[in-house]
Amino acid sequence: MNDFVVVGGGVIGMLTALELADGGASITLVERGQCGREASWAGGGIVSPLYPWRYSSPISRLSAWSEGFYPSLAERLLESTGIDPEYRQQGLLYLNVEDAETALAWSEEYAKPLTRVNADFLYDKAPAVAPGCDSALWMPTLGSIRNPRLGKALRAALEAHPRVRLLENVAVKGILMQDDTAIGVQTANSVLAAGQVVVCGGAWSREILSEAGMALPVRPVRGQMVLFKAPKGLVERVVLKNGRYVIPRADGRIVAGSTLEEVGFDKTTTAEARESLVKSACEIIPALAECEVEHHWAGLRPGSPTGTPFIGAVPERRHLHVNAGHYRNGLVLAPASTRLLADQLLGRTPIVDPVPYQPVTLLAQTPSEDATTHWA
Structure with a gap:
């Protein structure tokens, strides 16, 4: 036993x-x-x-600990299994944030690097972002992993x-x-x-x-995502706008998401969600309009x-x-x-x-x- x-x-x-x-x-x-x-x-x-x-605060405390642990976890797994989880710490750009002052106050309280940056900084970090942004919030320590x-x-x-x-x-x-x-x-x-x-x-x-x-x-909450086959280097860091995001992978592919749907245990994908996700992604990175949508899927989050x-x-x-x-x-x-x-x-x-x-x-x-x- x-x-x-x-x-x-x-x-x-x-x-x-x-x-x-x-x-x-x-x-x-x-x-x-x-x-x-x-x-x-x-x-x-x-x-x-x-x-x-x-x-x-309970979520912030767990999140802060996890963020600090992920680099060593990814290294351990790569060394012990030969499988690279592709942990990347390239930062996150927030566009069109309505509660920026609240965000900056939070960053001071939790000692989390987050700054307001101008357009020159934004387009230096992410040249492919849609033109017309005059500022953004920048979180340099944010990482992503290829789940x-x-x-x-x-x-x-x-x-x-x-x-x-x-x-x-x-x-x-x-x-x-x-x-x-x-x-x-x-x-x-x-x-x-x-x-x-x-x-x-x-x-x-x-x-x-x-x-x-x-x-x-706890109940299921469906989320739909799409994957673009993009040229390597088009996007190097996570970009978030109006609740939707694009996430680059090491091979150039770009994940875009996601929806929030209360449909029970239904993992069916829908044409409406695909259209909405592609539209949002192209509003962030216009060049994605010329890229193939390689995959479209759904998963069920454990909502509480x-x-x-x-x-x-x-x-x-x-x-x-x-x-x-x-x-x-x-x-x-x-x-x-x-x-x-x-x-x-x-x-x-x-x-x-x-x-x-x-x-x-x-x-x-x-x-x-x-x-x-x-x-x-």
Whole structure:
């Protein structure tokens, strides 16, 4: 019997397994499909909330820790697996920011480099940006990562780890409980016994935990993205305007996103979204109008009522834990949220105060079940 069963093989689940295994625990990670192929694969890979000053302090604390950790994580994965997650720290240009003064005040409070720059600076950093911008905000320390490659590298690292057993294409049917204590999980064909269970099921976490009697308020929120086959060097850094963004990859390709759609567990792509995403991307970088749209896809974010993830012990259930509900910031917060949970499970000093993320705390702040259709 392993020390832990981790349910869910996205970046959150894989990093949770890696953290626990590095801490000396034995892990079985079980994933209903292939690891790293849901929201972890579908996102853009910006290692920051899009507009970080518009988020709560708990999000900012996790984000700051994660941003500092990503360079060493990417280096470790490249060295140990040979797969480069392509961490790039080329900065972010914000165009057309209405609350710039709030942003600059936030940067001072959190000691995060953010400055107002003029047109000369903007077009020196990003010559392909649409003409007519007289100023921008510049965050030089922002990084991005190629999240599909991050997922591949994490999977390879877990496969090679002596304390980890990786089970893919195995659906969890429910949490096994004995006297309000989790003792493992039930799959279609077997029982996976464990000392403790950790649910990292992303948008599916609510369904997984419902069998244990917990109504976790996490729901799927569809996001659609497009990928342009652009010439290398057209864009070198992330550019954000009016909530839409372009993200360059090392090979020249450019990701543009994204939509926010409340459509349940539907990952269908739509012509309307594609048209809107292409239009927004071309408004930022006009030359993209001449580039091929190579791919168009959708993923399901794990939405939560306040945007703060549930990290910690499930109320009134022993040995059952959750790390889910990161909404738009799963990749951003993954290193910090998984370290925070591992700290608690392994009896270490937490990297930040765990109370704001504990399910018992967040459930007291969330709407009732009758109000779920009104979540923002």
